[in-house]
Amino acid sequence: MDIVLQIKEEYRKFTKSEKKVADYFIENYKDAINESIQSIAATTDTSPATVIRFVKALKFDGLQQLKLAIAADMDSQKPDITDEIIHPKDGLCEIVEKNKRNLVKSIEKLYALMDMDLIEKSIDAIDLAKKVYLFGVGASGIVCYDINYKLSRIGKDVVFNNDIHLQLVNLNFITKEDACVCVSYSGNTKETVLVAEIAKKAGAKTVGICCYGKNELSKICDITLRVPHDERELRLGAISSRNTTLTLLDTIYLAITHRHYPEVLHDIEATRDLIKRLRD
Incomplete structure (x- = not known):
């Protein structure tokens, strides 16, 4: 780190x-x-x-x-790259270069700050859960949709819905045998904090993903994973936070598949063959 x-x-x-x-x-x-x-x-x-x-x-x-x-x-310190904010006068080449720098730097920060003990606990919580509930709003919802797809392909029972009200209805059935992954870059999104509170009260294992610093989500969740506080004054599409959170969840997904490699390989091949039948 x-x-x-x-x-x-x-x-x-x-x-x-x-x-x-x-x-x-x-x-x-x-x-x-x-x-x-x-x-x-x-x-x-x-x-x-x-x-x-x-x-x-x-x-x-x-x-x-x-x-x-x-x-x-x-020994591994690297020079800091400055002026990565995209300005009105920037040309296409400058936008491409700054976007590349921002993406590379944010991912490097993520890996430099990773707490392996917390990552391991999160893997256990998701892997051992009877059901995995996912919740995120806006860009965080896009991240949840991605990990929902991945976990579903390897046979995990995942509960996710983009509609906030339906997701709250789903939480009526969460139990202590389940896990709830709550994603909020700020850690203060009202809906996400509410979901974490409900899941925690039900006895489910709660995993929060948010940026560094004090926030409500980290106070509630059993396990809090952090992504770099890397968004600029103008969050143009929440690019950095989305990519670091995707990468973090991909790491957890890969670790779970590694634990169950033979069975997972069979499941992935089976779903691939089903999809292939639609294309033939």
Whole structure:
């Protein structure tokens, strides 16, 4: 995991004093690995307690563990690409190049920030569920439609509907044997938060997918998977968030198929043959 990138992604959740420590690590991470808690506190005009809280907020046991993680990342640091926003005067070639850069960078961020323990728990939750309920609104609904298709092809019992009201009706039948995957880039979509609350109350395993930072969805779900906070001021079609979420769910799908490869291969071949009959 890219620790400096993680600090940037989680920046909004820090307190005012913790942001001073975060700024120091972002700008001086090479120097930070040689500093003590006391010296970092003095440099950032904070206290040792603030530095410790900052380290704990990043889920490290202590400063030494954080410094070791930064040191491990240093060899793979890549230069940041600037000015990726599409401007009114950009030509087609510039739009294509910026779109490519945005897509590549957002996917690289996703993989750099992946928490493998949480990914594994999500795989277990979906794989072991009697039924898998999917919920997302707008662009998140498109992502749900895609994973619904994939999971259905390998024999999973999936419940998904683009109509919000029908999806809420479906939730009347969710049980503790099921899993509910709730997708919301902001993590604050009212409908998605409501679905997570209903599923959690029913005892189902809840998996939330949202961006980094504090939000309602992450407070509710048993497992929260994060995608980079990578959308610009003008979200032109929610491109980055859609692609990172698709990639994240594709990873889970591939891991599930790998667990049941012989049976899954048979199911995929069977559905392919059925579709082929329509084309012949």
